[in-house]
Amino acid sequence: MEVELDSLVMEYLEARGFHQACAALRQETKEGPPTPSSLTHTSGLQYEFLVAFNSGERSAFFGLWSKHLPTELLASDPLCIELEVLVSVYFALYPSRTGLGSLARSMADFRSHLEARGRVLAQSQEFSAFCALPYIPDPALHPTFKPILTVNPSPALTIHFLP
Numbered sequence: 600m601e602v603e604l605d606s607l608v609m610e611y612l613e614a615r616g617f618h619q620a621c622a623a624l625r626q627e628t629k630e631g632p633p634t635p636s637s638l639t640h641t642s643g644l645q646y647e648f649l650v651a652f653n654s655g656e657r658s659a660f661f662g663l664w665s666k667h668l669p670t671e672l673l674a675s676d677p678l679c680i681e682l683e684v685l686v687s688v689y690f691a692l693y694p695s696r697t698g699l700g701s702l703a704r705s706m707a708d709f710r711s712h713l714e715a716r717g718r719v720l721a722q723s724q725e726f727s728a729f730c731a732l733p734y735i736p737d738p739a740l741h742p743t744f745k746p747i748l749t750v751n752p753s754p755a756l757t758i759h760f761l762p
Contacts, residue, residue: 693705
């Protein structure tokens, strides 16, 4: 099973033009499984991401995000772009969902995010409604955002951070 999965990943990397990544994966699969110390680092990093995510610590989360993900990937990979949008919305709505933190502050942070990277939202019909989010006085009462607040999105988003 693992050999088939490794093969599929290598095929994907080659098709996307990530030849160095494919070569690195090919070499690592020849060398065998990772050592326990490297697994601990990965698990530790995932843990840091999840703690920041689950506790609504936007700055800590995106600090890790910027530090550990290549800029080129963040700018061009559709999955990363979509995930960044969803996580930004999650943090914007975190105070409304949990009653913790300042809604005004989270909306100001989201507005800043839109100003810096909002072109992604504007280009996607799926995400364009979120452009209005910082200007809605109480998203929990607005018909567009009320359904989002009644469903806990964290399991769907959390899966992206698990091996």
